[in-house]
Amino acid sequence: MTAAVLPVWWDPAGDGPGNMAADELLADEAERRGGPVVRIYGWTTTTVSLGAFQPLAEAEACPAIAGLPLVRRPSGGGAIIHGSDLTYAAAVPKGHPWGSTPQALYDAMHEAMATVLGQMGVAARLHVPTDADPPADAFLCFARRSAGDLVTPPHGSPASGGDAKIMGSAQRRLGTAVLQHGSLLLATNTSVGQEARHSGLADLVPGNASSNDVGGWQARRIADLWLGRVAESLGIVREFQPEPFRIGREDAIELRAIRFRDPRWTGRR
């Protein structure tokens, strides 16, 4: 089966376990449809998502995020502080060209965003690893660098050295599908301590910018252009779905969310 459209769900804010559960169902949806699918969503409150195997102790030892809700993702990578970012989940069947290797889907989503940021006047490119990179195992995702991360010229990120990371993603490679989580940093998240703050897109564009309105660019418009570009690279069109992904899947999401609420999952490492 070849998918003719890229279905996109624009979901309202949810809590961490509910969002992770919905994303697992999104992977099922990709398999069912035989093509890529995307869900964009918000968070009911500033939330920290941990990578699948990050030690919980590292989060507990970070005073800048003390007291924030925490959820462990099924995907890898570093911790992300959600609240001033554009969060997405993309899923493809493993048989899809973007499912064959981790880098394929990673680059596809990031290259498309680089093009859109270029339209906004922001020079962004895919990162090529160098010996000067910050540690690959830094606690926070936006303090790490790996091949294909979307980076911009320096704009005030603390201790980042050279270029600043503006978008990162990580995957869970399931038996027959790939689930990719990712985040575009729209603005500095001021709900956390200084050492966990990273400046975002709003710091790069002129005008009065915030995570809701980046110099006149609404997050929805950025996502619209970005996913249009993603779909275009496959020769298909992006199709926003009329209802949120959760509608009609409430029970299934709640069932899967049980695992993500379980302290044994959060504390698995």
Added chain:
Amino acid sequence: MAANLKFAKTHEWIRPDADGLATVGVSSYAVEALTDLVFMQLPPVGKKVKAGESIGEIESVKAVSDLYAPVSGEIVEVNTALPSQLETLGKDPYGAGWIVRIRPDAPSELENLMDQSAYEALVKS
């Protein structure tokens, strides 16, 4: 690569051994695709698994992948040295990079898996 290896679509290999057990690992193709490996979680000895069930997880810089049992059976041995020597998976995926040994419930399940040429065709497609 040994000639008597069988492969799952999920990139695990399995080799029947003379003692009735079978050794399981992941293919060099999968290891290369995952790139820089950073963490691995293995199953406990004694765990009973069905073919296709997860027997562990492996994390690279970008991705976490499940490892799946190619056949049903009981995990009787685990390569406990592997998580602290992940580079072995890249250097010797079909030898020292073995992951677990399984006592298969039904050796006939091996017939459901691909031989080397079929697997190579799969990864080239």
